[in-house]
């Protein structure tokens with residue numbers, strides 16, 4: 001029996017789910033809000049772990065292609081003191097394939113392959129338990145029904161309210177992202193400083209991380225503790241001598257506020273901010289640790305929609321493995337009752353694993369943006385010994 005299955009969202013979770021179903025010749029409708037594949041920049045680089053994201057790609061039959069496209073050298077990690085002294089300079093062995101990096105756009109294209117995504121289909125609401133199945137309403141007024149609707153629509157999921165009242169809350173830590181292009185030719189000193197992978201500098205309650213993507217592109221993340229409305233009064237909230245509110249769309253104003261916030265750090269490190277192009281404001285939100293819900297027949301969640309956690313390198317990995325596992329469970333479930341049992345069992349497994357990672361990443365975030373910067377170094381030594 002062929003179940004009518006829809007997945008809402010074409011991110012790592014939704015596409016992996018659809019791709020594994022496709023491999024098993026099971027039809028699936030992929031509904032994505034973005035109007036087209038390249039409607040917005042795909043974002044930075046992701047490291048895919050052997051036991052999570054790479055396992056999922058294996059289930060999709062895409063591991064060999066991933067290995068050809070990914071950057072094992074991107075695992076390199078350098079940590080500097082705020083005065084520029086190199087504290088750690090970790091290089092992967094040439095055969096190390098534990099956590100290679102891949103650009104998000106490359107991963108998306110790899111997963112998309114033959115999939116037929118319905119672009120421009122923003123979902124507004126999901127209503128379980130109608131006579132014809134689970135009803136999906138779209139922003140353009142259309143609607144459709146399915147036997148199973150999988151919410152893989154990220155942090156601000158419109159599917160989640162069908163199963164859970166939980167909403168993301170602010171962690172107290174904000175990230176501002178900028179980027180540099182053609183770093184090897186335009187900023188060779190910065191290229192050397194960053195190396196082949198990532199470079200991080202940890203100060204009191206703040207850090208700066210630069211991460212190499214392919215093609216000489218570098219993403220820089222400034223993270224700091226701040227109230228959500230920190231930009232409305234830099235004097236009161238950030239101790240900066242500037243009373244007027246900061247216009248987050250004003251590139252030069254954001255640059256100068258960040259330079260003031262990281263004042264006193266080594267000049268080459270601050271050059272990452274001086275040469276950054278646009279700045280994107282990303283307050284870090286999370287769902288409650290160990291978020292679960294009472295099972296609702298016909299609807300489930302994957303990835304950030306189910307367990308948004310701090311960006312410490314596992315969110316996409318979990319999202320992909322969950323997508324692959326749910327797809328395998330669904331294809332092994334012949335009848336309607338079997339489908340529901342398969343989804344229930346999958347949820348139990350997802351909640352247990354995601355709960356463990358949510359605790360680890362929350363504790364990790366506290367240590368990476370800590371009043372005591374040696375905590376960040378200690379965390380690095382725990383996870384990356386030698």
Ligand SMILES: Cc1cc2nc3c(=O)[nH]c(=O)nc-3n(C[C@H](O)[C@H](O)[C@H](O)COP(=O)(O)OP(=O)(O)OC[C@H]3O[C@@H](n4cnc5c(N)ncnc54)[C@H](O)[C@@H]3O)c2cc1C
Nearest residue numbers: 009011012013033047123154303304311313314315316317
């Ligand atoms: C700076 C940063 C760095 C990170 N680095 C890593 C890393 O190295 N490794 C890692 O594993 N994780 C990393 N993460 C986390 C990772 O990005 C997320 O966990 C992952 O993208 C979650 O995938 P997802 O498919 O669940 O959701 P998303 O990637 O958010 O995808 C959701 C999709 O649903 C679509 N959508 C949203 N709403 C609707 C709607 N109403 N209707 C239809 N479609 C909709 C969106 O357009 C999007 O395509 C990082 C996160 C950040 C912010």
